[in-house]
Amino acid sequence: xxxxxxxxxxxxxxxxxxxxxxxxxxxxxxxxxxxxxxxxxxxxxxxxxxxxxxxxxxxxxxxxxxxxxxxxxxxxxxxxxxxxxxxxxxxxxxxxxxxxxxxxxxxxxxxxxxxxxxxxxxxxxxxxxxxxxxxxxxxxxxxxxxxxxxxxxxxxxxxxxxxxxxxxxxxxxxxxxxxxxxxxxxxxxxxxx
Amino acid sequence: xxxxxxxxxxxxxxxxxxxxxxxxxxxxxxxxxxxxxxxxxxxxxxxxxxxxxxxxxxxxxxxxxxxxxxxxxxxxxxxxxxxxxxxxxxxxxxxxxxxxxxxxxxxxxxxxxxxxxxxxxxxxxxxxxxxxxxxxxxxxxxxxxxxxxxxxxxxxxxxxxxxxxxxxxxxxxxxxxxxxxxxxxxxxxxxxxxxxxxxxxxxxxxxxxxxxxxxxxxxxxxxxxxxxxxxxxxxxxxxxxxxxxxxxxxxxxxxxxxxxxxxxxxxxxxxxxxxxxxxxxxxxxxxxxxxxxxxxxxxxxxxxxxxxxxxxxxxxxxxxxxxxxxxxxxxxxxxxxxxxxxxxxxxxxxxxxxxxxxxxxxxxxxxxxxxxxxxxxxxxxxxxxxxxxxxxxxxxxxxxxxxxxxxxxxxxxxxxxxxxxxxxxxxxxxxxxxxxxxx
Numbered sequence: 025x026x027x028x029x030x031x032x033x034x035x036x037x038x039x040x041x042x043x044x045x046x047x048x049x050x051x052x053x054x055x056x057x058x059x060x061x062x063x064x065x066x067x068x069x070x071x072x073x074x075x076x077x078x079x080x081x082x083x084x085x086x087x088x089x090x091x092x093x094x095x096x097x098x099x100x101x102x103x104x105x106x107x108x109x110x111x112x113x114x115x116x117x118x119x120x121x122x123x124x125x126x127x128x129x130x131x132x133x134x135x136x137x138x139x140x141x142x143x144x145x146x147x148x149x150x151x152x153x154x155x156x157x158x159x160x161x162x163x164x165x166x167x168x169x170x171x172x173x174x175x176x177x178x179x180x181x182x183x184x185x186x187x188x189x190x191x192x193x194x195x196x197x198x199x200x201x202x203x204x205x206x207x208x209x210x211x212x213x214x215x216x217x
Numbered sequence: 218x219x220x221x222x223x224x225x226x227x228x229x230x231x232x233x234x235x236x237x238x239x240x241x242x243x244x245x246x247x248x249x250x251x252x253x254x255x256x257x258x259x260x261x262x263x264x265x266x267x268x269x270x271x272x273x274x275x276x277x278x279x280x281x282x283x284x285x286x287x288x289x290x291x292x293x294x295x296x297x298x299x300x301x302x303x304x305x306x307x308x309x310x311x312x313x314x315x316x317x318x319x320x321x322x323x324x325x326x327x328x329x330x331x332x333x334x335x336x337x338x339x340x341x342x343x344x345x346x347x348x349x350x351x352x353x354x355x356x357x358x359x360x361x362x363x364x365x366x367x368x369x370x371x372x373x374x375x376x377x378x379x380x381x382x383x384x385x386x387x388x389x390x391x392x393x394x395x396x397x398x399x400x401x402x403x404x405x406x407x408x409x410x411x412x413x414x415x416x417x418x419x420x421x422x423x424x425x426x427x428x429x430x431x432x433x434x435x436x437x438x439x440x441x442x443x444x445x446x447x448x449x450x451x452x453x454x455x456x457x458x459x460x461x462x463x464x465x466x467x468x469x470x471x472x473x474x475x476x477x478x479x480x481x482x483x484x485x486x487x488x489x490x491x492x493x494x495x496x497x498x499x500x501x502x503x504x505x506x507x508x509x510x511x512x513x514x515x516x517x518x519x520x521x522x523x524x525x526x527x528x529x530x531x532x533x534x535x536x537x538x539x540x541x542x543x544x545x546x547x548x549x550x551x552x553x554x555x556x557x558x559x560x561x562x563x564x565x566x567x568x569x570x571x572x573x574x575x576x577x578x579x580x581x582x583x584x585x586x587x588x589x590x591x592x593x594x595x596x597x598x599x600x601x602x603x604x605x606x607x608x609x610x611x612x613x614x615x616x617x618x619x620x621x622x623x624x625x626x627x628x629x630x631x632x633x634x635x636x637x638x639x640x641x642x643x644x645x646x647x648x649x650x651x652x653x654x655x656x
Contacts, residue, residue: 027526040251043251044251045463047247047250051242051247052239052240052241052242052491053237053239055239055240055241055242056235056237056238056239056240059237059238059240062236068240069242069243069245069246072242072246072250073246073249073250073253076250076254077253077254077257079248080254108311138230138234140234140235142634143230143231143234143235143236143238144235147231158231161228162227162228162231162232163231163232163235164231165226190227190228193227193231194227197227197230197387
């Protein structure tokens with residue numbers, strides 16, 4: 025197995041072999057990111073292709089300073105954002121005001137055990153805009169100001185979409201937990217229903 | 218791979234839960250990615266990567282250009298010389314006349330040859346379809362209908378359908394379904410008379426969308442529930458030839474008339490009665506009071522001039538013109554008359570009220586006034602015990618409020634005198650005393 029440095033060097037020279045190696049090493053990782061930003065697997069794989077094309081042809085942009093995985097991640101996120109902008113017009117959009125759900129109480133998920141697959145699935149159920157903001161803020165760790173710039177939205181929109189996304193996720197996770205039935209529904213009072 | 222541990226925060230849950238989340242791309246991705254990369258690499262023309270492909274492609278391109286340039290001139294010559302030949306005429310002619318012409322023309326001929334009698338039933342100039350046979354039997358249906366037609370055709374007028382009919386005409390066995398209908402819309406319950414005018418039919422079958430069936434020539438169906446119904450007629454002739462037509466009828470809902478009268482059947486004479494319309498699903502109301510009086514107001518007020526039993530009827534109509542009528546007998550008798558005065562009252566302590574009162578609402582008895590019926594003329598005067606005139610009224614609407622020149626009178630006994638005339642023309646004159654109380 026070649027090191028990152030050797031692979032990068034090979035890619036700079038457009039070596040087909042180095043490109044294959046890069047793909048082998050990082051495609052799974054990058055697809056994991058793409059899946060979070062797309063509505064289904066097919067879309068995620070389309071984004072993944074775009075990510076690799078960008079990586080192969082813009083490998084010179086990687087200065088070698090930071091971590092290579094970090095750079096790849098950034099390219100993936102940016103590609104996903106580009107894709108979001110491109111497909112936004114095809115998607116059904118919910119107005120923010122349509123969603124009145126607010127965070128109710130503090131349901132804690134302490135002892136719960138969600139697989140990453142479940143988390144991604146829950147995430148994918150969010151409206152596209154909410155998903156973008158939540159991904160960028162909570163998972164990627166961008167600031168609301170940066171997100172606003174990236175998505176061409178208002179800072180406050182980013183903030184409100186983030187908080188609504190949180191509320192929705194909370195609901196969905198509680199629901200998921202009840203569905204699984206493997207946990208005592210401690211915070212539910214069935215008699216009230 | 219699972220997220221485990223304590224997460225009070227949902228962000229944290231997702232961040233750590235998705236940490237290192239990976240997924241295996243399908244093999245297809247790699248293949249199509251590599252194809253894309255190669256295409257792009259190729260187009261970028263990297264001088265460091267010249268290989269046999271470039272040479273081959275360059276050679277092929279050059280060859281193609283050569284062939285195209287020589288072939289192109291050759292074709293050009295053809296085009297110039299090829300304008301004159303008459304072969305091209307048939308090609309250019311098709312778009313000008315169009316496909317309908319191709320279908321219509323033979324059909325036209327066939328029809329004329331096969332069945333001339335049908336043409337007589339077609340009214341010239343009523344044709345709407347451009348691409349149909351000249352003899353369409355549904356026009357027979359149309360011309361016979363007098364009401365505004367919402368006749369729908371179950372059969373689509375496609376070219377294929379036309380051709381099928383052409384075949385039938387050739388055999389002179391064209392079975393055509395048609396019928397007359399007495400009404401296409403109306404108020405519930407709607408009774409429609411249907412009569413088949415189908416030609417060359419050996420058997421007919423009526424169906425309605427609410428499940429009725431019949432094979433009679435003439436039928437009468439009644440639709441009680443409001444809604445839209447489709448009536449279809451299938452005519453089957455010799456062989457397998459059959460045709461069907463359908464019509465949609467609309468049964469409009471009815472309004473529901475209901476009203477009440479206030480005061481209810483009391484023997485009143487001179488007072489107005491109020492009629493309250495409690496009808497449902499209606500647009501306009503029409504009242505008849507039974508004494509020749511009418512009104513179109515929703516809640517009219519009426520006054521009967523003579524005693525008797527009157528039939529009050531209310532007719533309500535909805536937006537479809539459907540109506541419902543309800544009537545009630547209302548009896549009233551003139552000539553009942555009385556006038557009675559109380560012997561005590563309690564004025565309002567807070568100031569003069571002006572003495573207005575209503576027989577229905579003055580329960581607190583803060584105004585001194587009579588209870589009466591059938592009074593036409595009226596005069597009331599109130600005196601102090603010393604004989605001073607404190608109050609007088611000629612209106613049945615105004616009594617004494619217990620004040621004199623803005624000052625509340627002392628509690629005690631006061632004298633009143635009243636006179637007037639009843640509706641019967643009889644005069645009355647009454648007097649008495651009343652005690653003004655104070656709480």
